[in-house]
Amino acid sequence: MLGWEFPPHISGGLGTACQGIVNGLGRIPDTKVIFVVPKVFGGEKARNTVFADAGKYLEHHATILDREVRIVERDDAAPEETKLKDAHGRLIYIETASMLHPYMQAEQIEQILVKKDIDPSTVWFDKKGRLMATIDGEEKEVRLSYSDTQFAQDNDSNDTANEPQPQKFEFSGGYTSNLYNETGMYARVVEQLAKDYDFDVIHAHDWLTYEAGVAIKEATGKPLVVHVHATEYDRSGGSVNQRVFNIEKHGMEQADAVVSVSNLTRDTVVKKYGIEPEKVQTVYNAVDFKPIRREQKKKGEPKLVTFLGRITHQKGPVYFLRAAYKVLEKLQNVRFVMAGNGDMYHSLINETARLGIADKFHFTDFLDRNQVRKLLSITDVFVMPSVSEPFGIVPLEAAKSGVPVIISKQSGVAEVLDSAVKVDYWDDNALANAIYSLVKYPALSRHLSQHGREEADNMNWDFCAADIRNVYENLLDDDKNGNIEDDGEPAQKTESQQIQKNILIK
Amino acid sequence: MKTICLNLNIHRPYRLKKYDFFDIGRNNFYFDDIGTQAGAEQKSRNFVCPMLDTVRDLVEKHGQSFKCSITVSGIALSIQEKCCLDVIERFRNLADTECVEFIGMPYNHSLSALTDEDEFTHQVKKHAKELHRLVGVTPKTFRNTELIYTDKIGLLAYDMGFDTVLAEGTGPGIDLKGPNFVYFNPLQPRQKVITRNISFSRILEDSLKDTKLFTPEYFTNKLYDDIDTDDEIIYIGINFDHMDGTTGTREQVPTFIKNIIDSAIESGVFEFMTLNEAAHKYQPVAPCHVTTPISGMTRKHDLTPWQGNELQKEALRKVAALGSSVKIANNPVLTDIWERLQCSDYFYFMSTEHLDYKANIFKTPYDAFISYMNIIDDLSRRIDENIEKNNADNMSEQQIKDVISFYEKEIVSLRRKLSDKE
Missing domain, CATH: 3.20.110.20 (7-stranded beta/alpha barrel)
Structure with missing residues (x-):
């Protein structure tokens, strides 16, 4: 399996999904997972300790094609952090040095480099996967962090309209093309690595690993599954990067099966990428989240409405802000909080100031997992107004925490979570209405809280893993069993849905 | 000489x-x-x-x-x-x-x-x-x-x-x-x-x-x-x-x-x-006419260092707006905090003009703004709680006067709005 950060530190991100799937598969007898992640070596000691106190493991380093590789073989379970006690499977966890980044677009990184006065055409990756640049005649590592995205903030954050607008950034193509080369380099390393291991199916998560998946398939002839957690259409908000699109399309075409996280995404894959519908199957994500106890509100304490996610166009933060403004016109005893960071962070802060609601609309910047738990434990209404959300695990985490949830109709999670208010992302009136109702009418919010929690509790990665295992088995069977679905009908409720329904009925 | x-x-x-x-x-x-x-x-x-x-x-x-x-x-x-x-x-x-x-x-x-x-x-x-x-x-x-x-x-x-x-x-x-x-x-x-x-x-x-x-x-x-x-x-x-x-x-x-x-x-x-x-x-040589505020800072000599952007304007607006309720609450601790928060330096921290100030603990003007507005929210809640505790029975003479003057101001502004509409 070719995946991402593991264990994850971004809430609800791709890493969370990978972790859930690996753990789920780990609980199915006679399933072994070899999990390969690209990562920057060094400065990540905290993660190693996870392995150090987790029982039997074997760790060794290797160098493949001049890249460092760390291999951790474990007999018993996935990392301790996942609290996996009953795993039968065997996990081999491999980190290969690479500076691939699932959330930052290449252009964004290039922009950050320019802000840091580094010429993007002169940077390169060293064998530890670090991004290097020559600064003042010395070779130095360029560290990119999530807070760096604030450098890539919108230029319109400056409120003085009369000032000359900063020049539109022009791509020199240097770093960007390096990054695309890097996906290719990564593919070659993984291809080499694959020769040392025995496996039956290749499973690649999202576009940065598709090339690697295809390379292994070509080298070994083993069937390839690509797992679409998001497409370039979701990430870019319309201005599709042709190169990324091409990589995605190529990966899906070469794959023997495509797994999409929702029917919404399945539609995109079929219509925009022209993939045969029979090949694409929806397997919904699930949620594995340990909420902390809800805090009792003091009498008269304001209700809290929360947005949690990257502050980028894709997540629809602007609609949240507009709805907040409308609610605050009617209600005073309510507060809004926007947790996260992203390229629209500063411009949204300016906007709250301009609207005069900054004392009731708060920003927290990026939160870690524990802070997310804490925030959800004091939240009264959770809102995810995404413009385009392939799935959306965070609303399920909120539901598990007993928080009533409002989600946009343009999200995959809307297909599986019934006990939620669903609005069109662009309809900030409807959103304001829903927030107002949930704040004002406790009966409604109690209902959603209770039923939402029940639904979320029944969404289990084991079902998701069972579906994925089915996909594998169908591929490994002869071609006669190959067709998974009837001609082009949208995916019906899959097995996990059936099981979940059964549990619900019980 | x-x-x-x-x-x-x-x-x-x-x-x-x-x-x-x-x-x-x-x-x-x-x-x-x-x-x-x-x-x-x-x-x-x-x-x-x-x-x-x-x-x-x-x-x-x-x-x-x-x-x-x-x-x-x-x-x-x-x-x-x-x-x-x-x-x-x-x-x-x-x-x-x-x-x-x-x-x-x-x-x-x-x-x-x-x-x-x-x-x-x-x-x-x-x-x-x-x-x-x-x-x-x-x-x-x-x-x-x-x-x-x-x-x-x-x-x-x-x-x-x-x-x-x-x-x-x-x-x-x-x-x-x-x-x-x-x-x-x-x-x-x-x-x-x-x-x-x-x-x-x-x-x-x-x-x-x-x-x-x-x-x-x-x-x-x-x-x-x-x-x-x-x-x-x-x-x-x-x-x-x-x-x-x-x-x-x-x-x-x-x-x-x-x-x-x-x-x-x-x-x-x-x-x-x-x-x-x-x-x-010395005898004055002429009148000194100043209608728009001038200041002793930066080359522009205006209010930009403290009121140059929306963040600073919002922060000042919000802290000033607490004034009337602070007086009604009449709690010396809250009054002291509210007065301290008016210090011009805090608005200076929110300037986006890249001004240099050594005592500034905030990395960006946005951080300074967020932190300040969080304080304003917390303080306003404490003030409201305090006002709830007070009622006319145990108010001092001065407090009653403050309440009256607060509502008188409200009435004046409401009358003005009414006459604007007519």
Whole structure:
């Protein structure tokens, strides 16, 4: 399996999904997972300790094609952090040095480099996967962090309209093309690595690993599954990067099966990428989240409405802000909080100031997992107004925490979570209405809280893993069993849905 | 003889803590008291005390020939009273010599002159009262926070007994003969306006920051060369706010100042006076019209450092809006916090003009803004809780009056809205 950060530190991100799937598969007898992640070596000691106190493991380093590789073989379970006690499977966890980044677009990184006065055409990756640049005649590592995205903030954050607008950034193509080369380099390393291991199916998560998946398939002839957690259409908000699109399309075409996280995404894959519908199957994500106890509100304490996610166009933060403004016109005893960071962070802060609601609309910047738990434990209404959300695990985490949830109709999670208010992302009136109702009418919010929690509790990665295992088995069977679905009908409720329904009925 | 008026400004804000979203409603500590005290102690040891000692030496050496004026904000006084009593002691000794004038200003180094006249008056009076209690003087000259000035501000000060007011020598819409004269306030011709000589103030400030930059001789020579024959008064105002005593060492800066003043007095061309004396010595040459606020900061001399962007405007709007409910709540702790939060420095931290300020703990203006607004939210909740506790039965006479005046204001503004609609 070719995946991402593991264990994850971004809430609800791709890493969370990978972790859930690996753990789920780990609980199915006679399933072994070899999990390969690209990562920057060094400065990540905290993660190693996870392995150090987790029982039997074997760790060794290797160098493949001049890249460092760390291999951790474990007999018993996935990392301790996942609290996996009953795993039968065997996990081999491999980190290969690479500076691939699932959330930052290449252009964004290039922009950050320019802000840091580094010429993007002169940077390169060293064998530890670090991004290097020559600064003042010395070779130095360029560290990119999530807070760096604030450098890539919108230029319109400056409120003085009369000032000359900063020049539109022009791509020199240097770093960007390096990054695309890097996906290719990564593919070659993984291809080499694959020769040392025995496996039956290749499973690649999202576009940065598709090339690697295809390379292994070509080298070994083993069937390839690509797992679409998001497409370039979701990430870019319309201005599709042709190169990324091409990589995605190529990966899906070469794959023997495509797994999409929702029917919404399945539609995109079929219509925009022209993939045969029979090949694409929806397997919904699930949620594995340990909420902390809800805090009792003091009498008269304001209700809290929360947005949690990257502050980028894709997540629809602007609609949240507009709805907040409308609610605050009617209600005073309510507060809004926007947790996260992203390229629209500063411009949204300016906007709250301009609207005069900054004392009731708060920003927290990026939160870690524990802070997310804490925030959800004091939240009264959770809102995810995404413009385009392939799935959306965070609303399920909120539901598990007993928080009533409002989600946009343009999200995959809307297909599986019934006990939620669903609005069109662009309809900030409807959103304001829903927030107002949930704040004002406790009966409604109690209902959603209770039923939402029940639904979320029944969404289990084991079902998701069972579906994925089915996909594998169908591929490994002869071609006669190959067709998974009837001609082009949208995916019906899959097995996990059936099981979940059964549990619900019980 | 040309008159030189030297004005030393001493101010230091309470340091803010980073107050994040999760603190709201759970933690009432907005200020870093330990950091504030440590900073104040260090600064007074390294900079303020040596400087005041130098002034004392000069007064002893030259007798009545050397005089100067000192501005010290109420916040700085209150911090010094807590941890640097030796500074207060020195102020008192200097005041006793009668060669040093102390100048009035809003207690909290606030921008209240721009938002709320009543609050402004209250703070100026509070400052005068504290100055009298701690130093034993009653100020007659007024210098608003960061030299922010309009005719109206001058008039408000006059009504509180200040016959002299200080202003920046230039700014948007200012048309004067030159900085080196005494003017009068067109709204109150009896009030004298003295305008700051920006170029000499800057040169002196720069040379104190880096004593190797200019020699004392350079400075006095420039004074001879640049002052015209009909110029009367050279008002040099310098801020200590942004000096931390690390650049100019403990000995260098006082020696530098001493040398300048010695050579100026020995030349026989210059005399030193307090600002108030100078205002009485010279006849005003013209009115000084200032309708849009000017200030003593940045090259634009306007309000951009504190009110240049939406963040700063929103923060000031919100803190000012708490005023009426703070008065109704009538809780001394909350009132004190609210007054402290008005300090101009906190708005300066939110400037997007890339201004440099050493005491700033915030990485970006956005961080400063978020933290400040979180505090405002928390404070407003505490105020509301307090108001709920109070009711007419156990209110003091003053509280009842405040409530009445609050609602009277509300009624007036509502009537106005009504008449607008009609």
